Amino acid sequence: MVLSKTDKALLSSSVGKIQAQATGSDVLARMFASFPQTKVYFVGFSDYTAKGPRVQKHGLTVMTKIIEGIQYLDSLRSFLDALSAKHAHELMVDPVNFGFLGECVLSSLAYQLPDFSPEMHCAWDKYLCEFAYLLAEKYRQTSTDGSFRKNGIFVSLNCSGNNASQHALNLLFFSPLVRFAAV
Ligand code: HEM
Numbered sequence: 522m523v524l525s526k527t528d529k530a531l532l533s534s535s536v537g538k539i540q541a542q543a544t545g546s547d548v549l550a551r552m553f554a555s556f557p558q559t560k561v562y563f564v565g566f567s568d569y570t571a572k573g574p575r576v577q578k579h580g581l582t583v584m585t586k587i588i589e590g591i592q593y594l595d596s597l598r599s600f601l602d603a604l605s606a607k608h609a610h611e612l613m614v615d616p617v618n619f620g621f622l623g624e625c626v627l628s629s630l631a632y633q634l635p636d637f638s639p640e641m642h643c644a645w646d647k648y649l650c651e652f653a654y655l656l657a658e659k660y661r662q663t664s665t666d667g668s669f670r671k672n673g674i675f676v677s678l679n680c681s682g683n684n685a686s687q688h689a690l691n692l693l694f695f696s697p698l699v700r701f702a703a704v
Pocket of ligand 1: 559562563579582583584586587604607608612614618619622623653656
């Protein structure tokens, strides 16, 4: 963890000032507006603004977790273990989206906290980057034979696996360079 003592103190000092409900809804509304592709994971939502009832409910869930994590800065990996597994194996959220959400948290805090100083901004940025990295931890874990657990079924990712070979062929065939060379 790259957080300094000062970063940790700044993060802890901001906790009591954040309203998890209001910030959480605002964060999700910003994510849906700025990165509309993230809506595909929430197709059941009828209103993607901060006033949407499901945006409010899920916003609170997400922001509570982010705030709670500040109590576990020295053991963030184990704190996020189950949540990482859930996003990787059950929800199958592309981890690139964690960074998008982090950007929206920063914007929302800057908008809402009067003392969001450059130092506080830096501490939150570092924390959210670490958070996103560790939330993606389970995506990197494979079993010893190189397979990845997907909905209870092990999908082979090693080079001799049929899926991998087929994928390599597809990549080669659909590569513009190869097609250009073929004509
Ligand atoms: C980076 C910060 C994030 C945090 C802290 C977070 C936190 C959570 C939590 C606590 C839950 C509930 C888990 C449970 O019920 O056991 C959840 C569910 C979920 N998350 Fe995340 N999440 C994050 C990012 C994302 C992103 C970026 C997406 C997609 C763009 C996403 C999609 C989902 C979905 C689809 C669910 C299930 C919602 C439902 O059941 O209604 N998450 N998340």
